[in-house]
Amino acid sequence: MRVILCGFGAVGQSLAKIFESRREDLYARYGLKPRIVGVFDSGGGAAEPSGLDMVKLVATKKERGSVAHYPGGAPGSRAGDEMISSLDADVLVETTPSNYDDAEPGMSHITGAVKRGMHVVSANKGPLALALPSLTELAAYNGVMLRFSGTVGGGTPILDYAKNSLRGEIITSFRGILNGTTNYILTAMAGGSSYAGALEDARGKGYVEADESLDLDGLDAAAKLVILANWVMGMKITLPDVDREGIRRVGAREVKRAAAGGRAVKLMASCGGDGRKLAVGPAEVPQDDPVCVNGTLNAVSFTSAHSGTQTVIGKGAGGTETASSILRDLLDIRMGMSRG
Numbered sequence: 001m002r003v004i005l006c007g008f009g010a011v012g013q014s015l016a017k018i019f020e021s022r023r024e025d026l027y028a029r030y031g032l033k034p035r036i037v038g039v040f041d042s043g044g045g046a047a048e049p050s051g052l053d054m055v056k057l058v059a060t061k062k063e064r065g066s067v068a069h070y071p072g073g074a075p076g077s078r079a080g081d082e083m084i085s086s087l088d089a090d091v092l093v094e095t096t097p098s099n100y101d102d103a104e105p106g107m108s109h110i111t112g113a114v115k116r117g118m119h120v121v122s123a124n125k126g127p128l129a130l131a132l133p134s135l136t137e138l139a140a141y142n143g144v145m146l147r148f149s150g151t152v153g154g155g156t157p158i159l160d161y162a163k164n165s166l167r168g169e170i171i172t173s174f175r176g177i178l179n180g181t182t183n184y185i186l187t188a189m190a191g192g193s194s195y196a197g198a199l200e201d202a203r204g205k206g207y208v209e210a211d212e213s214l215d216l217d218g219l220d221a222a223a224k225l226v227i228l229a230n231w232v233m234g235m236k237i238t239l240p241d242v243d244r245e246g247i248r249r250v251g252a253r254e255v256k257r258a259a260a261g262g263r264a265v266k267l268m269a270s271c272g273g274d275g276r277k278l279a280v281g282p283a284e285v286p287q288d289d290p291v292c293v294n295g296t297l298n299a300v301s302f303t304s305a306h307s308g309t310q311t312v313i314g315k316g317a318g319g320t321e322t323a324s325s326i327l328r329d330l331l332d333i334r335m336g337m338s339r340g
């Protein structure tokens with residue numbers, strides 16, 4: 001399987017390491033032989049139709065800051081677009097940062113690849129949050145698969161659980177904690193920290209996105225809610241359809257009062273009820289509710305017509321974790337390809 005990798009940050013590098021360390025295992029167990037034929041980051045790109053050396057690639061990035069310094073690589077901001085329009089590959093893996101203004105550059109990477117007949121795996125939430133219904137249509141029109149397991153829950157198979165494990169069910173609603181950073185801050189506040197202190201602590205641990213607003217104003221959680229609602233509930237919605245509030249107005253007193261009553265203030269994302277309302281905002285949740293997880297954990301409770309409510313809990317971020325979900329998607333595509 002020939003792969004073009006867009007972006008070579010924590011997720012891209014983790015994926016390359018998994019490909020390398022599990023080379024024999026992936027082939028023996030799944031018949032999967034991934035080859036990264038092209039990779040680019042903001043500094044430029046490197047391509048090799050027979051497959052790049054993944055150890056050398058990771059070392060180049062670490063030592064020189066960009067894959068453009070890989071032997072034969074080329075600097076320049078157009079490297080990615082040129083690669084996508086000319087290099088032959090089976091799958092494009094998109095891991096550049098999420099952007100909720102115009103979803104670029106991820107959007108152009110994905111549409112360019114789909115139009116050339118490549119399957120796509122995206123860990124980038126921007127294009128999906130802003131245009132999932134039209135991207136799904138574009139992929140279907142071009143006869144390719146579009147997968148995005150890593151966009152919700154990092155390595156925790158939340159999308160998979162709802163789509164595949166609950167097949168045959170009618171999911172009537174779901175609600176959950178979809179952003180690890182704000183959950184970490186709210187958990188620290190419940191333990192006595194101030195909002196400013198908890199935020200500083202989260203920054204120090206590297207949890208907060210470079211653009212803090214994505215976490216603090218609920219954009220990241222709303223993007224994940226949009227992806228879930230489209231994929232799981234068959235809705236055709238985008239980011240502006242979500243009623244959204246972040247955690248900036250949550251005060252220490254409110255958190256303490258909730259705790260005294262056996263409840264916790266959480267940034268909840270929910271879909272369901274009258275008119276299938278979609279909302280992200282702070283809400284009080286009973287501490288003994290399975291969805292009420294602490295720290296950076298994510299959790300989603302799905303309520304279905306026949307089997308009641310079930311909750312999926314796990315780490316919602318991380319390079320290796322998200323790379324593991326990309327691998328799941330690649331195996332899905334591999335199976336689809338062999339079925340023709």
Ligand code: HSE
Pocket residue numbers: 178179180181182207208209215220316317318
């Ligand atoms: N900023 C996100 C979070 C990272 O805190 O959950 C994963 O999307």
